[in-house]
Amino acid sequence: MRTTTPRRSAPRHSVPRRLVAVAGCLSLGALLSGCGSALGDDRNTVDYWLWDANQQPAYQECADRFEEDNPDLEIRIEQRGYDDYWNGLALGFVAESAPDVFTNHLSKYPEYVTRDLLLPLDEYVERDDVPLDIYEEGLADLWVGEDGRRYGLPKDWDAVGVFYDRAMLAEAGVDESTLDELTWNPDDGGSYEELIARLTVDVNGVRGDEPGFDPDRVETYGLWLEMTDGFNHGQTQYSMYAYANGWEATDRNPWGREFHFDDPAFQETITWWRGLIEKGYMPSFAAQRGVQSSDQLAAGNAAMVTNGSWMTGTFFSYEGLDVGVAPNPIGPTGQRATMFNGLADSVYRDTDNPEAAWQWVRYLASPECQRIVGAHHVVFPAITEAWEIAREEFAADGIDVTPFTRHVEEGTTELFPITDHSSEIAALMQPALEAVMSGRAPVESLNEVNEEINRLFE
Amino acid sequence: MATAAPTAPAAAGDDAPAPVDNPRPRWRGGETRAALLFVAPAMVGFLAFFAWPTLRGLYLSFTDYDLLTSADFSGLDNYRRLLEDEVFWNSLWVTLKYVAINISVQTFAALLLAVLIHRLTRSVVLRGIILLPYLISNVVVALLWYWMADYNLGVINEMLGWVGFDPVAFFGDESWAIPTIAMVNVWRHLGYTALLIFAGLQMINRDVYEAAAVDGAGEVRVFFRITLPLLRPVMALVMVLTVIGSWQIFDTVAVTTQGGPVDATRVVQYYIYDQAFNRFDFGYASAISVVLFLILAGVALAQLKLLRADESDQS
Known part of the structure; x- marks a missing residue:
């Protein structure tokens, strides 16, 4: 009977240790997945994040077209669910491994600007003479911060x-x-x-x-x-x-x-x-x-x-x-x-290749890419002629989207x-x-x- | 430290011939070194992933830190804010309710299940099946129950309708949300807890039961007079583990109710997460974590003392 005593002490220790190990693996796993996306420090690769899986095919097509025109650059698109997206982004900022370019939301970007996490695009816009009047009225102004600097180029709108x-x-x-x-x-x-x-x-x-x-x-x-x-x-x-x-x-x-x-x-x-x-x-x-x-x-x-x-x-x-x-x-x-409400693409301030990131943002905001996005008709692109393509594509599927688009045409929208x-x-x-x-x-x-x-x- | 004790009486023996060259200290020195070597990997993990983050968390709780810019020392500000934060006190109360429901139901059911397995079956397959829910990911379990308990489309309310009950908003009603989440986790952890208790039951010496049978004790009497007292150290361990685990409820809430309706399921861990990752207030989140750490340490210590987990009634 006495022999049972020492044997009994064994499970008492081993169980918590096993739990501890599992817990450690879990938190380690979470940590790695949080910052694992941008491990490569390749100067020729631009990491791009978006949260809507329905839109990924459209942007993949844009990326393929972009890579054809810029053979020295590679676009790596990563999609994450909406909640996970912002957590992953926050961890990426902390670990200085956030994606070079990412889809940004009006409810989030002001807090990123206050924390100095976004690259102002004014110099690039001016240098490359990017027209800002091709977008639906008001969309481009949304991305000018309180400091008067621009932190994104518009990609789409919704009603x-x-x-x-x-x-x-x-x-x-x-x-x-x-x-x-x-x-x-x-x-x-x-x-x-x-x-x-x-x-x-x-x-x-x-x-x-x-x-x-x-x-x-x-x-x-x-x-x-x-x-x-x-x-x-x-x-x-x-x-x-x-x-x-x-x-x-x-x-x-x-x-x-x-x-x-x-x-x-x-x-x-x-x-x-x-x-x-x-x-x-x-x-x-x-x-x-x-x-x-x-x-x-x-x-x-x-x-x-x-x-x-x-x-x-x-x-x-x-x-x-x-x-x-x-x-x-x-x-x-x-x-x-x-x-x-309108989304935009922003550039992470500590990107290892700001020029490449800018080229990609500029392409995403260009009529060529937005027409591709319009043809996929999941959302309405920010450029007027591109969302009209989306409206026609919806109509071809028998879906009348004028209840949304009339707000833009009649000017009955209120900004987020x-x-x-x-x-x-x-x-x-x-x-x-x-x-x-x-x-x-x-x-x-x-x-x-x-x-x-x-x-x-x- | 504990290994030093057995050698002391041996050295104290008067008649023992004093060896000219005692090989034991040298041999023991080697043992210590080997032990350290074996402990080292675990120690590195413990220091890097537990001790250091804990210390850093403690430091951050005295700062104003938003994760993205450097931390400013702010003294006891976070703790002062904590005292006046109604949401925090509510979250403690909500968590307490969760733990009370979760642990009481789970422990009772697991004990019953373990005794049933112990007395009625030797089947390994059956034991395996009992463990099944524990092998499913927390998130999957939470989502499955969330859909099954849906007010409008869920199968549970459909079945309640067959027997004439009105549908229940399991996750949407303030008074139902915490009991529902507690029961979902009882379902998941029941088998695991039962297996731990079952292991404890197997360690109780069979002779005791034979003696009881000879004395003509009934099943109920045997349970209360023999099984339960002899199971006490194992039960203490199970309670400490499950209570601490229960206090850390997070995933089920994050997947289903996200703290709502209103603040009905805003448990402490979810509030910490909300402060840290949604509101970027890491200093404050750290302060709440420190308080939770102290509470859990106190609970564990109290349980061990009250249940005398380090003693056995079996000699």
Whole structure:
């Protein structure tokens, strides 16, 4: 019996050590994958990152064309999922192994500029006489920092619209041609809310605008609510209503220093939006968490979904789902509105070959490459003639994208709010907005958050 | 250090003839050197990947550091901010809730499972199957359950509907989110924990059970009077390991709820990650890590003391 004692001590030590080793490998693995992409220090190689896998074929074609013209340069494209993308980039900056050129987002680049991580492109633009007026109006200006220097050349733009299930509209007896004339206001929701109510069906088959509708047992919601992707200034959620209600997100844009989440024009919009949940026309905050809104539309859980133009391909890819796109409704301002967001390519400041990186950025922003991107019609390129190609290609597939493009042509776009401290703002606003939408906090609770956000700029 | 003890009584013996040339010290010196040689690889790993990062983390917790520009010493600022940070205190509370649900359910179920295997089967295949969920990656497990528990499209709510229940927003409801995540991890770790306990059960001497059987003790009585007391050191080890692991809950949250709804699943580790990698506030994230480190060290020490893990009741 006594012999059992020493033997027993063995597993007591070996187990944690094994765990420790596993943990070590894991963290080491994470570290390596974070900075493993740019291990080669080859002067003739330009590393390029993007996050949208759907766009990779288009950019690979650009890269092949670029390499033909520049035989001494090689473009190495790497794609990563959106969240992983920014983490990998941050680790790359720390390890000084970030990609030479990468796709940049308006919500991220101001913080990179403050930390001196991006190469200003002004001298190159001037030297090579790069025209900046070929891009859709306003897109090139987005990438001029608060310091007046340029940190990117525009690559594409996006707008928001309403995706709907055509079969459900037909079933409800709604004429699709009326969708262009929908109006909205924060008091009774206008004809837009009437449509949402009409399209909502409870488990007994009673519609939202009919007597006896049971708002607690809804089979198909008129409009889907999607709040799973973090805070992005309500881009695809509420921004189109708030802007059409005369709201301005910041005192000026870009480089605002004061947010307006305490503005009645904003808060009455949110109150109306949340009201849809109580009426049973939109899923509750708890019920919306799960698979993405396009899946919910395909599954018949919703008749309409607000989303961005970059999702067009995804929405139209479901077998057996006949999708249409409608423009956002016209608001109290007498105009419809959409958030207008544009991406650009930026150069990492510590790139080992700034000249090659610049040549690649310049090519990405050139009509030749953007026409290739337009022909792949996943997104709308920044150059007017190139996004018109995309529009035609969509039309050839039977997809009418004018609900997005008309905003650009009619000038009813509102720029994505470009400010410093965007990650802090997101960290404050997301839980606050979730508390409001889940009914736990009143809409006025956003006043306090707004003060907190504005203190960041003092 | 421990190896010095056995030699002391031998040297103290009066009658022992004092050898003119004692070979033992020299031989022991060689042993120490060999031991060091064997320990060296692990030691290098420990110093490079644990000791040094820990010390650096401790230093960074006293600085204002955004990862990309150099760290500025800021004294106790981060810790002062910590005291007033409601999100941090909430994250501690959320984590505590998670640990309580996760550990209580998991330990109870694993003990039951281990005793069942021990008493009923010798099948290696069965033991292998029990371990299966542990072999699946955390992220895959989290995603699978996330889809299965989806409010609108998930199979779990579909089945609840068959028996007449309303759908439950497992990941979307503030009161359900933490219990759901805790149960997902119980599912994954149950087999592993049960196997650890099972190993402990096998070390209990069979003679004790035979004696109990001779005395006519029933199954329940045997469990409470023999199995459980003799299992105590192993249970202590299992508890220390699982509790510390449980406190470090991160991946399931990162894959499913990302801290939401509102702050319902913003566990400490996720808050640290959020501060460090989303908000680039590495100094503050380090300060939270240091506090978490102290809490975990305290918890582990308390558990070892309370459960007297270094003593056995079996002689």
